[in-house]
Amino acid sequence: MLSEDSDRVLLERLRRGDKSACAECIERHSPGVYRVALRLLGHEAEAEEVMQETFLSAFKAIDKFEGRAGLATWLYRIAHNAALMRLRRAQPEQVSVDDEEAFGEGLPVPTQLHDWCCLPERDFESSETRAALERAIHDLPEKLRVVFVMRELEGLSTEETAQALEISIDAAKVRLHRARLQLREHLSPYFTELAQTEA
């Protein structure tokens, strides 16, 4: 991550209780923390609360942070745990269904085999398409969604994603792959229909 070096300096200042360092930390990392929370929860007000909780807990626990992971990675971890608690509270029964979808035997065989890549650019850039892309993220099981959001949308490395979620690097890779395949599968009917309308 680009800001890793300056994050180390920032961390030193945070440990000394420097309030301006807290403000800098917020400026640097709150947009990302907010986006991850929003993508996980699908709700702006809740994402905002999770963001507040994240920075509050982070600044309180800064002495316990060993700094093995980067500052951003650590903040994402706190945000993820806070978001997860809300999700579990809201839909406790959802978790086992999710696990089955996310980790069933082998990879699900693709069923959508229409080639929609050649659609005109305007179809890919429309607000309907953007809404379809957001919906597809939301439909992912939580364990796949969070890896996809961190890795693909926030640009964390595989290692950082694994650290933030406290999973192995292999698990992060497999989950990203499963997420991508599932997104492709969910989006294909939408794009196939567009392609057939265009034809």
Place this chain on the structure above:
Amino acid sequence: METARCPHLLENMSAYLDGEASAELCAEIERHLDGCEDCRVVVDTLRKTITLYHELPQPELHPEARLRLYKSLDLSEFLNS
């Protein structure tokens, strides 16, 4: 997804698209794609799916929400920066 090699290909598609597959594996995948239309479509639409997400505009933190964040942490004095 017809042939016995398709599951193997499916498993390695992300590594292939991310440039993390060995030269040997890449060659094997490309050989398979030449002869398997289904896998070719899946690879192409998977690649396009990833590109679309990279290009998707990111949701922005509302200025009001930023304000409330500073207030909640008792950091309002730093807001004008």
